[in-house]
Amino acid sequence: MTTLTDQEFLRYSRHLLIPEVGLAGQEKLKASSALIIGTGGLGSPIALYLAAAGIGRIGLVDYDMVEDSNLQRQIIHDTNTLDKLKVESARARMLGLNPYIQVDSYNEPFTAENAMRIATGYDIIIDGSDNFPTRYLSNDVAVFLGIPNIYGSIYQFDGQASVFYAKEGPCYRCLFPTPPPPHLVPSCADGGVLGVLPGTIGSIQATEAIKVLLGIGSSLVGRLMLYNALEMSFDYVKLKKNPKCPVCSENPTITELIDYEEFCGVPGHHIDEMPNEWDISALDLATEMKSSSPLLLDVREPHEQKISNLPEAKNIPFGELASRLSELNTAQEIVVFCRTGNRSLYAIEILLGAGFRKLKNLEGGINEWAEDVDTSLSIY
């Protein structure tokens, strides 16, 4: 039986006062464990609130370093931990907030190879990842281990949250059997996100985690919560177990972890660092442009051009590309670019499908051009 120390009685006083938590509940939280996938936008509030709440053992999985562009929303990190490992930055902050817990950090990508080793022994998984391969992996691991997967996901002003727990209700695959084709749904790195949005959704995940660990209230099992920050609307839809679900139905077709990157058709980690046959570096392009004049095709949104711009480029936002192909000439060489080289790669996929062949992708996007060629441009 886990018992509280005198310092912990003081610390958790406001929990001890709520009848639904009380002494037994707080001791239960101290004896509980939670694995948080990702220590970014969602992981920040989740990790901070679970640490503050006194969850006895919290695991953190991430492999990134803290960067400037994280701090608009990843409030567990700070300016003093720039360039440090995210798991270590987060761990130090959590132990500073609450020294009476244990924080285990896993400085590695969460993959089919290490996932069962890392997750075995935890009571719940909390999915704060940012890509489809990791989301399917987290789901399947939770189903195979028979534990809840507290789900949250965000995009621009929209958030979703649910509790996927195959023993009591549907899993992630019951709702989304397969991921979208890569170019159809942009990521936060491409589409942006309101900084406080992961705070809202991550706090809801932390709430659900604590309720599930305590066994109190009505959880989001069997419900998907939909939040829109612009409209300040919360909607709920009912989710049922899919009788044909490949992992959690009575006759599953997937009974062990699979290759999630292949399944999703995208790399789970560092998509922008994957080499591809269309890439041209900013320096090489600058050299090439001295002797030839390819069409520079900017697939960013108009508001991004106000931050940095190549005046000679033609702008067709990614979402309009498929319907504006007639403005382009298959005979001309086209160099596609965006902010960092992701969207442009998906644009190349669309152009290839439409018969274009003379294509290049500006590796690292306009940001790399700003770094290596025209340093008067802003990097964002």
Place this chain on the structure above:
Amino acid sequence: MPIIKIPTPLRAYTEGEKDISVEGKTVNAALDSLLSIYPDLKKSIYNEYGQLRAFVNLFLGEEHIRDLEGLDTPLTEKDLLLIIPSIAGGRG
């Protein structure tokens, strides 16, 4: 007329519009009506075999159309059809 609510990630294909009034007495007819207004949406909703994409979920009120009558689910003039896609963001 029934209204189809377009989620943010797909609004790139509806000129930013989020609530689209459509014609149609079934979910299927309403989708046809939507795609006649915004043909660019088609590849996001249907796969190359003309089937609803697995990552696109349609809800009439709180209910998944899979738990109703699928694409044949009848719609009334006041119905709100939600398109709920998968989104992945969170860590980065």
